[in-house]
Amino acid sequence: MELDRRAFLKSVVIAGALEPAAGARASVGEARPAAADAMGVLVDVTKCNGCRRCEAACRAANGFDALSEESLKDRSVLAQLRQPGAADYTVVNEITAALPAAEGRSVYVKRNCLHCVDPACVSACLVGALRKQPQGAVTYDAAKCMGCRYCMVVCPFQMPAYEYENVLTPQVRKCGFCTGQAQATNDDAPACVRACPKECLTYARRSELLHRAHTRITEQPESYVDHVYGEHEVGGTSWLYLSGVPFDLLGFPTLGTAAPPRLSEAVQHGVFSHFMPPVAWCAILGLTMWLTRSDRGESAPPESPGPVVHDDGFVNRLPERGKSHEFDGECVGASERQ
Template sequence: MDLNRRRFLQFLGMGAVGTVSVSAAAAESSSLEDASGGYGVLVDTTECIGCRKCEYACNREHRLTDLPLERYEDTSVFETERWLQANAYTVVNRFPNPEDEAKPVFVKSQCLHCLDPACASACLVGALQRQENGAVTYDAWKCMGCRYCMVACPFQVPAYEYDNALTPQVRKCTLCATRTAQEGGLPACVEMCPQNCLTYGKRSELLALAHEKIDGNPELYEDHVYGETEAGGTSWLYLAARPFTELKFQEIGPEPIPRLTETIQHSIFKFGALPLMLYGMLGAVMRIARSGHGGHVETTAEEEVS
């Protein structure tokens, strides 16, 4: 990605608009440091027992389904891999553990709440926005339903209510933004988790905790906190005893996903410089071409026909 951006800027430079690319390069250095004040959740998958109580809590909190708690004890759902749906903001999947077959790995999935979310950058009306506390939230009132956010998300998280004819919504984890806005409020899944699996807190503190855990038990943990750098960093962070690719985590580089498009956007259209230049050039061409053709009669003829 980084390579792509550099190549694009080089390309711009070749196009003799060096000044534009310089201003773009300056703009791109906006770092994600300020995001460290945001909150997130650390998921220690080595602690997860696959009880699916987080699914239950989430479904109840967001009124997605009203299945009773007992129904979540059904382990047959683990036989096929499930993924997020318009009525499932979080799902737990089971993966075989090649080292110890009796101890499969359970992984909870939901929106990772990126620090520089592609969905929010893609949304043309600002319906998706990253809040200061780290949650990436959705405002259905603004949404046009173009689903560009779904195209943009590298984790394929947002789901759509295709069956709703009049008021379909983009659906995904909200990080329980309304609950956590209150003092001491926890996301529903975190509150419900009976294990030591989900920890809610400041992202910077969660990262420290994650590395502490890895350092304290390097035999158990993979030396990788998923979400620390992926896509420029995410609010949800994962620890695992197995390589993340084995657990169907996607390999995503450290470059924030929207960098390339935003660089293109803001370098070409900065202050409308390039379009205005083009406008001026074409105006000059028009003038020269017309005078060159002795535009005495034709000027009026043109104004009528064009």
Template sequence: MSTISRRSFIKTGIAAGSVMLASPKDARPAEVKTLPPDRRGVLVDTTVCIGCRRCEWACKNAHSLPAGDITDYDDESVFANKRRPDDKALTIVNRYEKIGDERFPTNVKIQCMHCEQPACLSACIVGAFKKDDTGAVVWDTDKCIGCRYCMVACPFQIPAFEYEKALDPKIMKCDFCIDRQKNGELPACVEICPAEALTFGKRSELITLAHRKIELFPERYYNKVYGEAEVGGTSWLYLASREFMELGFLKLGTNPAPGVSESIQHGIFAYFVPPIAFYALLGGVMWLNKNRNRGEE
């Protein structure tokens, strides 16, 4: 038995073939959860935002994070850097100067986009994320094990982790003020915004509104509603005066955020048929080989 016999080669081939069957080729898309038609959203009009950062203050207060004094937020020196939301600030505002016209910078508020088909929800090992009927994507502290796969998955790089905590570190991100919403209140940032740059409402109506604005003021708006189609749509929507990529927005496709990952997963595990078939096949091969050996003896 120094060379591989043709028979065992064929068997190896069968085994390899059955593994291949379980590859992405026969993948099916996962079921999409139907979302309620009256789910909420926020339309952020960056052409209106004055960069007062009151939303940052209100957000911290609403989430029991150290907020400091409201006048601290008048300090415009923070605009020197492009900041990101983190575990201590769930929303922040960045300023983008307009080259050649410093009088009219664009201010962009950043927070969780609350995807229609969130990657974090799909990725989470224990299903700690939920897409609420309000549209909010919320995280459940009682389930989370702190693996941070949601952070790997998020296309907008939003979830933050409390790295400094040894016990019960949390995943921190905007929760769309779900508790306030359940009490009939507006999200804290929307409520405080003095310029009314944030419009809260039904997502479907906000999309109509956004397009109407673009139609009425074509010279004011860049003709696109960011979030309408990105990664399959997001609850938060943006209007801007120029190309979104110049304002720190990512160029993302329109495929749902989880991408092909779910299809692959469901392809390999189609009702456990491929693994069980593979098991049966290996069992058969083992049995044949055992009998062959017995015969030779």
């Protein structure tokens, strides 16, 4: 009976704690809006020819092994469906097989961290190593990181990579939107955007990019599907994609419009709202402990049909100081009065 009551009590407490969360549910679906001056990049997939100059520029900007001219000419790499990794923040993949035969040609897709407007990785990181910057970038601070890789677990795009081979100081590796490199170049566009010869990448305010993207779709409806990927996906992303073929054929995950952190944080902050529910729960426990203690004579004394609890036949070499097995003050009191 006690357990039953306990479980019931607990569920009541939890239900009560979740109540504010349920109230917040209305806003759960709505993502946190992007900052007005947040920057973004529009990727027009139809214009990319797979030259991989963005990859080379990214490697140079981030200090990874440089890509030589010869390796850029080797187009066999494109077909491998790579994922951005610990030594390359961006990769270009060639998509051919998945496309309808009528399409007749390959599509090149640049993949990198999309810098979500309301990023799950930032919500996940327990030490704040991942941060959403006001200008749009999601940045990483290795000095704070403890390497739990929760960010990798929650990223809907599988973008954070990990230096598993690094024994002592592994880092989470992902595109940092070239944050902090603007001063050096006097141009705050990311290295990949500056390197693109085909004007496939456009760097501007996110709101402006959305406007431009929709204009392009309206002006050339025959060239584009009517979908700006990243406008609403998981609450919006800073990197936006335009394509001539449906995005699921290009390997983009089909995602809802709700930003995962809204639901998760609503529940969490419901349970922890101003620390009231946990404190109340502890107070209930303490009160129960106080009220049901047997020396008040209100509850039945522990009639003991089973074993005598405090009996110690086992380590009875210890001379007794009182009873050696009592555990806390309450219990000592209870047993001594019997």
